[in-house]
Amino acid sequence: MPQSTSELPLQLIDSVVIRFAGDSGDGMQITGSQFTHTAALFGNDLATFPDFPAEIRAPAGTQPGVSGFQIRFASSDIHTPGDAPDVLVAMNPAALAVNIKDLKPGGIVIVNTGQFGDSDLAKARLTSNPLKDHSLDAYRVIEIDINKRVIEALAGSTLSPKEVQRCKNFYTLGLMYWLYNRDMEPTLKWLAEKFAKEPAMVEANQKALRAGFNAGDIQELFQGRFEVPKCDVLPPGTYRNIMGNQALSMGLVAGAELAGLKIFIGSYPITPASPILESLAGYKQFGVLSMQAEDEIAAVCAAIGGSYAGHLGVTSTSGPGLALKQEGIGLAIAIELPLVIVNVQRGGPSTGLPTKTEQADLLQAIFGRNSEAWLPVIACATPSDSFDCAVEACRIAVQYMTPVILLSDGYIANGSEPWRLPKLEELKSFPARFRTEVENFLPYDRNADLARPWVKPGTVGLEHRVGGLEKAHLTGHISYDAENHEFMVNMRAAKVMKVRDSIPTPKVEGPARGEVLLLGWGSTYGSIWGAQEMLAEQGIEVARMHLRHVWPLPHGLDEIFARYKTVLVPEMNLGQLVRVLRGEFPQRNFVSYPKVQGLPFRVHELVAKVKSLLGR
Amino acid sequence: MPQSTSELPLQLIDSVVIRFAGDSGDGMQITGSQFTHTAALFGNDLATFPDFPAEIRAPAGTQPGVSGFQIRFASSDIHTPGDAPDVLVAMNPAALAVNIKDLKPGGIVIVNTGQFGDSDLAKARLTSNPLKDHSLDAYRVIEIDINKRVIEALAGSTLSPKEVQRCKNFYTLGLMYWLYNRDMEPTLKWLAEKFAKEPAMVEANQKALRAGFNAGDIQELFQGRFEVPKCDVLPPGTYRNIMGNQALSMGLVAGAELAGLKIFIGSYPITPASPILESLAGYKQFGVLSMQAEDEIAAVCAAIGGSYAGHLGVTSTSGPGLALKQEGIGLAIAIELPLVIVNVQRGGPSTGLPTKTEQADLLQAIFGRNSEAWLPVIACATPSDSFDCAVEACRIAVQYMTPVILLSDGYIANGSEPWRLPKLEELKSFPARFRTEVENFLPYDRNADLARPWVKPGTVGLEHRVGGLEKAHLTGHISYDAENHEFMVNMRAAKVMKVRDSIPTPKVEGPARGEVLLLGWGSTYGSIWGAQEMLAEQGIEVARMHLRHVWPLPHGLDEIFARYKTVLVPEMNLGQLVRVLRGEFPQRNFVSYPKVQGLPFRVHELVAKVKSLLGR
Amino acid sequence: MPDDIVPTTTAPKPAPLDKKAYKSDQEVRWCPGCGDYSILNAVQQLLAQLGVPRHQLCFVSGIGCSSRFPYYMNTYGLHSIHGRAPAFATAIKTANPELQVWIATGDGDGLSIGGNHMLHLLRRNIDVKVLLFNNQIYGLTKGQYSPTSPPGLKTKTSPMGSVDRAVDPIRFALGCGATFIARTIDTHQKHMLAVLEAAAKHKGTAFVEIFQNCVIFNDGCFDEVIERSVRDDKTVDLIPGKPLVYGKQLDKGIKIDAAEARVVAPAEATSWDPSTRSAAAAFVLSEMAEQPGSPTPIGIFRSIQSPTFDEGMNKQVQAAVAKRGPGKLQDLIWSGDKWDVK
């Protein structure tokens, strides 16, 4: 619904990447989200990648204080937020300095000159003004004094000068809407709702938005406008835009419902996992009991207590928190109760890079507990896939009476993409069965899945004790017996391996045999797919496969790996999955491609790697 | 110094295995230790294996309450406490029932009939009396009513009847001394010192001991006596008997002295690691600051704080405690400070089998932290080797400014063996260097070992800040920069890998190439050596090698592994080292031989495994 | 939606039980003479007295000799990990409010590694009963000092005497804002029963410190106060509504005055009220034993009514359901702004 009747030519393009960058106080995350929202409603395929500092409001104007939001929207089926922006919006010199190196050669950079005074340059630690030193010669630079434009646009407003300046981001957004011929309606509506209690704010921001839009027309800043048509190649269905943490939270609620259980979530805030606890705290109408525990240890113990009491225990955290939970997880393994542990990975070690992404908790997830303490580990591939993975984690936990670690990461958690909404009928239920029959009750008896019975305390006649000391097979009494111990160690491991019987062998996309299989897990999914496509465009056909279940590994992999000369595994760590794979498939040839920069892989990087591997 | 002039024939034998078994209140650990002490002073080679329940005084007479102590003493160089006892001393029916299956066919079982009433049998849950049901027909059973004998021997004592019964173990010990023609003097002396404040106790126990000894002579219980001559094949030197925890504690003190540092140990009690904290608390004259922290987390953090302040930080624990410490260890990795983390492994998962042994914390040690958080891991092979390994852990920690995990296990910790005392000159010092030069100081600069400078707070002019957020190379300022992060992740890993340059390639014992290389780590050392010897006796020559450094793995292994068709790796876990090896040497052929019974490998088990592997 | 789920058992009609019914079939593995036996006995007797059905009881513990408690109760039981029982119990009570939940913990389990969870349990006022077995020592790990050990105590880890100042469990609980705080003695069955009964009936966290003797590693550590011959003179029993009198002849009293408590004649003694708005009087009493010549207070220090977390949580769920209707998965998934691809 193009809104403007601008005279300028409207050029159709398939895909655009925009990066908004400014101070953490500049509202770049909101700007990006609104653009995303509008693109989604318009029907584009899209992918987003927010990137912000670990501080709440890092010092204004400094490089470490820069907050960015990248969105790619397209008329075709895309898989990543794009390697390099076509357009960079830089609200100040620091934002420009930090981001310019990523901009596509010849790309557009929109600069707020109102923030380019000497003191601004100094704050950004720049010794020369990039607007003057020809360092931007390779780009199309659009200079606008947004500070001033906003003041003009809001002349007469009751807002303080400071508040007026806070509307800058909507001016910018308006300009982008004009450039890409977008409808302002969704954002105007959103503003009206968001600031319902502050009409002056609604008015000011709406004015700023319109002023930005009109500026495009009037001020002849650009030579042309662009149009990215609707994406019609996605599978038919109803879509919404969704962030990873959001999808994951919904998936947990769905998983619990499919099991016929209520959720007890015990959690402790930590970036980037906090939104999961926050979402679930808002789902009380689903019977969710949400407890903000005093720390991660209490959180996991409370979650186990919840499962013990007959709820579905859930706990969510990020790397350092997972380390703290491991002793408790060991208990859940010993007493064999369902539990979903969500770990949204971030950069480390230690506190590391708390707002950046990484995939380096895989080995900690699989092996990071005392003794032989096995559990299934699964990993989300994309924001929307987080829904399905959360459901799957619940299923495995309940069916096998086991804790399950569900890995996400900062890139998935904060990123977003269109999600084809599942119909309820598509979701298979996996009802939990609570034992009530008193006869022949043995707390450590097992069914065909090797799962022991789940008893809700309160059930008459099934009183029994569980705990972390080794348990005798069947009776569950304390046992220090050597053979029983070995039996139980093997039994627990066998139960985890049994999960394989309920999961499919992942599909190979591309040639069924050949030189290279690109193998991914977690959030490398989109980049790998993108790389495969780009390689194909260059005449190089490689296969790809993605693992949702990273432990135990599905049946049938060995036969697949055998069909390729090299299995290339890109990971945002130093090669953790490769270690796991070598342990399981010693005969196959795995090549690790590590990247540990707190950033996802670029498609180009993967393409280059494959080509060098193939000697091309 | 044989003490008796008995008429019975004295038969020379090379090696004897005795197991003492009784209630946890029966003093079996003391009996065993005294026998060990005497054998050591006599000059035998020896190895011991105590095995006791997790309860302090488990219910008298029950099978779970049985406490055992096995000693093997020999005139030859032995490596394990023996597969099967030659003699079993069973103080009650439960002790008999639990242990009889291990006794060598035709072995001697000495039974205290004074404890074989119906109620005793019932407590042990025995439905028939083994002394009467012919179940012991395969053994030489010696029945003595020790309860009664002790009462007779102590007639007229001022002790209460209960206290009199507590002397039973010394009666038993006396009998064993007679049977193996041992000097009672060391034990008489020990009793005099131990109960110095209770003369009645000294007298009673000494009397009981002598009565037991005399019983051998007088009561014609045995057909002959045995003599195990001194062991002269050990390398020349001065020896003492030592337990693993003891040697490890001394090694820590030695390591600190060799570095010119004082120890700060922050620790929290946990079986079987507590004796390390207890020993170090007694070494205050070495300047040791020992803190019993409120939990494992505080313990590791205090140890790091100690290192930060210029001491050598040490923390000691067992499996579940290591899990709790991992977040703190991650910080030590990030701020690059020396730290020695001792982990005495025990049976798991969770609380598991706290007094039993296991090697299942290897992967947790190497990989059990968030993100890429690398550190060196080394493992003790035997009780006396724990001294050297502790020194080595200190060396690596100080030289490379890194936390080091030192793995021991319950078997080593509580077991004992003769230790050839090192001369001070044999111990190489590795002085810690504290930076004091102000000029050009950069907190994250590095030396040739890639270690950063260590600054004692209090040093003028070197004030600086460290912490868990990612640090910029050289300056150590907070940095969220992508390239810096990748550089630092690789740098930290490279530093750990650099440790390889300072460690030797382990020696292969046996054929330099062939069918089988038996590869061990940790406490499998003795069993593997024993198995190699036994196989050789049967005409099967296999090679063996032992890893002290389990991460990083020493240089030169690949070439060695390549020379054997199979590298067989026995482990008291489900194959953890094999996973590590496959990750590093994907081309080599590793076969895992797991045993997870809370017990060390028997030599016979290994021999059988090798033979089946060879198809013999 | 699955509707073939096996339903939870509905309200049962329990048969009346005697004390023995609360004994599990597991052999008790404490040392002969350990004070834990009498606590176990008192709890079993109390539950029989109160007639709490076995299936509605859940005992939760950490690690330690005392934490083996659940194994010996023929009820639901969870022997968890060291120090964390409060976190498990919090969730169990919140998720399953019909259970009566008890925690068995030691001075190490509850106040060393578990001190933080104890703090948060007490402030959140979860409706569970806490039995803190205080033997001033680590029993199960064979005799190291604990946070309640007196300074100077020589143990395996403090061969020259502990330099730690001890924490007073009662004062700690007061500082955490606990709603029910009491102290009793393992060898004083009658007193223990009375205190435990009050605890059982309290709604909210009931924190009970029990002086417990470890015969092996800290034998007689409370003898100066609890030994039968001196007990009446060395302790004062805090009974709500009763004057604070003590002594074999009830010849002494305690007067709380100007934020100090002192020994007076019985007639002058303060009448004890553990339910005042202010916990200050209880705090004063909790300090009293440190004054030479003053008795050690036992009995109920504090007992007030305050909302419980578990109830608060469940009420919010009910309110949310009442306001928004029971959550429907369909609505959840199909929420937000949508578009169609044909």
Place this chain on the structure above:
Amino acid sequence: MPDDIVPTTTAPKPAPLDKKAYKSDQEVRWCPGCGDYSILNAVQQLLAQLGVPRHQLCFVSGIGCSSRFPYYMNTYGLHSIHGRAPAFATAIKTANPELQVWIATGDGDGLSIGGNHMLHLLRRNIDVKVLLFNNQIYGLTKGQYSPTSPPGLKTKTSPMGSVDRAVDPIRFALGCGATFIARTIDTHQKHMLAVLEAAAKHKGTAFVEIFQNCVIFNDGCFDEVIERSVRDDKTVDLIPGKPLVYGKQLDKGIKIDAAEARVVAPAEATSWDPSTRSAAAAFVLSEMAEQPGSPTPIGIFRSIQSPTFDEGMNKQVQAAVAKRGPGKLQDLIWSGDKWDVK
């Protein structure tokens, strides 16, 4: 034995410093308007006043906005992990007693995840100074409720209001047996300076709660008490030796009586003594703010002398050396019963 070890720097002669000298070269990364700035300012000013040499200072923190504090001090500093600063600080002070050690922590860092370490720090009486930045919220993780948040507070994790009862830091510290306890206010520089000076001079753990405003996530949470126009009427300053009077005209006083504190005329006000044997009066005061119409006490609640752990530890080492002589490695290794193999 190695004797070629580089020696520790010997006692330095520091140049006198001004406030600026304590500022590190790192950009301060708090939000504009955050209360943390004024705390940083007060600490820097105090240290300059006291002339503590920079190299003898060590700031230790956990994780949180407040825990970034060490980066901004041009002294030694350790930004550790969430909640564990007390454990690091304990060891640093014990191993290096010449340092003056400060802890910067938040209400989440110090009382949620770190509550246990705080308890044990306080009871062990380590000679460190604790700055507890209480903003009743988790700042760095973007606004979840904290253990000091008032019940009912709506935050991201408590959309229907928090059901947790709040912990009162002062009462908690009293319950833990702390030897120095005080409270001050970010916007009240003069008061903060005075309190911090007393804390700096206290030997033992000095625990200072600072009301701190988080402009982003909990703006104005203390305004009812600390807003300049009401502050004098809504707070009473506990100054050792001074009567407890308050009000703009100093027209009101506090009387502590029978374990209660009440508002009286200035002349009747109790003279404040934070060093009494009993902490009961401080406890009474710590409860007072909850009574309608009563002021919030700020200033020094408690200040007593008691042995410190760090000193006790080092004394034991000295005693051991004095008694047994400095440990010799040779003696250690060659101890016990030995035999020779030739």
